[in-house]
Amino acid sequence: MIIVWQIVLCLGTVVAQATLSTLLSVNNIYPDLCLIFACLVGFFTNEYKGLLIGLTVGLFQDLLAPGGIGLNMILKGLAGSLAGVTTHTVSTVTTGAVVIVTLVLSLGCGLASLIVAYPSLDGSDAFHAITWILVPQALYNVLLAAGIFWLTHKVRHSFGVVHFARGRR
Amino acid sequence: MPRPEHTSLPIATGRRRFFLGAFILFLFLLLFLPRESQEWLGQVGGPMAIILEGPLHGVAAIQASVREIWNHYFALQQVWEENQRLKQEIQQLQGEQNRLREQAILAREFQILSMYQKTAPLSSIPARIIGRNLSNWYKAMVINKGTRDGIHAEMGVITNAGVVGRVVRVNPTTSIVLLLSDPNVAIPGMIQTSRDEGIIQGTPQGNIHMKYLPPLSPVHVGDVVVTSGLTDDFPRGLHIGHIQQVTKAATDLFQSGEITPVVDFSKLEGVLVITSFQPTVSAESPPPAETLPVP
Numbered sequence: 001m002i003i004v005w006q007i008v009l010c011l012g013t014v015v016a017q018a019t020l021s022t023l024l025s026v027n028n029i030y031p032d033l034c035l036i037f038a039c040l041v042g043f044f045t046n047e048y049k050g051l052l053i054g055l056t057v058g059l060f061q062d063l064l065a066p067g068g069i070g071l072n073m074i075l076k077g078l079a080g081s082l083a084g085v086t087t088h089t090v091s092t093v094t095t096g097a098v099v100i101v102t103l104v105l106s107l108g109c110g111l112a113s114l115i116v117a118y119p120s121l122d123g124s125d126a127f128h129a130i131t132w133i134l135v136p137q138a139l140y141n142v143l144l145a146a147g148i149f150w151l152t153h154k155v156r157h158s159f160g161v162v163h164f165a166r167g168r169r
Numbered sequence: 170m171p172r173p174e175h176t177s178l179p180i181a182t183g184r185r186r187f188f189l190g191a192f193i194l195f196l197f198l199l200l201f202l203p204r205e206s207q208e209w210l211g212q213v214g215g216p217m218a219i220i221l222e223g224p225l226h227g228v229a230a231i232q233a234s235v236r237e238i239w240n241h242y243f244a245l246q247q248v249w250e251e252n253q254r255l256k257q258e259i260q261q262l263q264g265e266q267n268r269l270r271e272q273a274i275l276a277r278e279f280q281i282l283s284m285y286q287k288t289a290p291l292s293s294i295p296a297r298i299i300g301r302n303l304s305n306w307y308k309a310m311v312i313n314k315g316t317r318d319g320i321h322a323e324m325g326v327i328t329n330a331g332v333v334g335r336v337v338r339v340n341p342t343t344s345i346v347l348l349l350s351d352p353n354v355a356i357p358g359m360i361q362t363s364r365d366e367g368i369i370q371g372t373p374q375g376n377i378h379m380k381y382l383p384p385l386s387p388v389h390v391g392d393v394v395v396t397s398g399l400t401d402d403f404p405r406g407l408h409i410g411h412i413q414q415v416t417k418a419a420t421d422l423f424q425s426g427e428i429t430p431v432v433d434f435s436k437l438e439g440v441l442v443i444t445s446f447q448p449t450v451s452a453e454s455p456p457p458a459e460t461l462p463v464p
Contacts, residue, residue: 014303015300017303018299018300018301018302018303018311019299019300021301021302021303022301022302022435025302028375029305030302030304030305032304032305061303061304063340064300064303064311064343064345065303065304065307065309065345066307066309066337066338066345066347066351066353067304067306067307072304110305110306113304113306114306116306117306117307117353118306118352118353118373121352121373125352125372125373125374128373128374129373132374133305133306133373137305
């Protein structure tokens with residue numbers, strides 16, 4: 001049953017990405033909701049669940065994206081897994097840690113996507129893509145991920161929930 | 170010995186009763202007087218009415234105030250509830266009106282597409298856009314037709330206004346269309362007036378460029394750019410856009426131009442996927458030129 005819910009959540013995230021991204025766009029920059037979802041799952045659970053959810057949501061995203069199948073699956077899986085590793089390396093995952101890790105992961109995934117999407121970009125176009133798409137998108141992702149994490153953290157403490165969806169270590 | 174006061178009371182009471190009875194009898198008898206004789210009563214009653222007017226106004230004002238308070242603060246509870254119900258009904262009706270208006274706009278757009286589909290010299294499948302912008306790296310959208318509907322990869326996508334893009338991936342029920350503004354899309358086009366050909370390609374900035382225009386081509390701002398029909402996905406002569414800017418550096422071999430597309434990609438609701446078309450350029454060999462005399 002949990003697996004079904006996880007698949008439904010992954011599908012919902014991809015559908016939201018395809019339908020709500022226009023509403024969420026700021027200066028034609030869209031947040032990568034799938035990456036944010038994979039990272040948050042990693043932060044709240046562990047690297048295994050982050051990996052699985054990242055792979056699933058990435059696969060669904062690949063099915064509706066023009067690029068080849070596999071890129072988003074691998075990138076989101078890696079991102080979810082690395083976000084999960086953060087829970088091992090720091091004693092408590094704070095919003096600051098979420099900001100740093102999400103920024104690094106978002107920049108890395110964006111750079112990989114940029115290289116795959118535009119393999120033959122010249123210098124000026126590449127510079128434009130980095131400054132006007134890659135970095136703003138990463139910052140937008142960080143803002144959303146940190147906001148959602150902070151809100152969830154607050155809700156957890158308000159309701160006295162200490163272990164929130166934390167899987168086996 | 171002084172007389173106690175209470176002993177005079179029965180006498181006074183008896184007098185009062187007598188006068189009261191006489192006054193009532195007098196009033197009773199007045200009713201039997203002829204109407205003409207009663208006029209003097211009106212003259213007597215006039216000043217009385219003036220005296221009574223003040224208290225009457227006061228009571229009426231108090232009564233009005235009480236009624237107003239009742240109507241506004243107590244009886245309005247029912248009106249307030251009715252108001253809330255009507256507000257909800259208005260919201261519901263507004264939602265329904267918006268939905269119907271949206272359906273009407275969609276129907277109008279698809280009607281235009283349908284009319285164009287019937288008149289255009291090509292076979293096409295109408296499709297609706299169900300998603301877009303799955304990542305910042307591709308300018309793409311998802312349409313609701315796939316292999317089950319006869320869509321294949323590399324098919325051209327248009328509207329009644331002009332070229333939209335190209336199908337790059339097909340699922341059973343959906344397809345992914347890469348827009349003309351994406352750098353991964355390149356289609357052959359030409360300037361409509363000068364017939365000079367070039368390659369039309371998107372940029373990461375989301376603009377559309379026309380590259381490899383001949384260096385001596387008389388390209389001007391505002392020139393119409395159409396498809397040249399050299400590939401199998403688009404027939405010749407489909408509108409792409411207008412030349413917005415022409416650039417040629419001293420070291421460049423070719424001219425290039427920036428194009429303003431005729432299609433607003435962000436407001437698309439429906440498209441046509443080209444399945445086949447009759448090539449307008451004759452495949453037959455051109456008529457032989459006049460033979461020049463050999464010197």
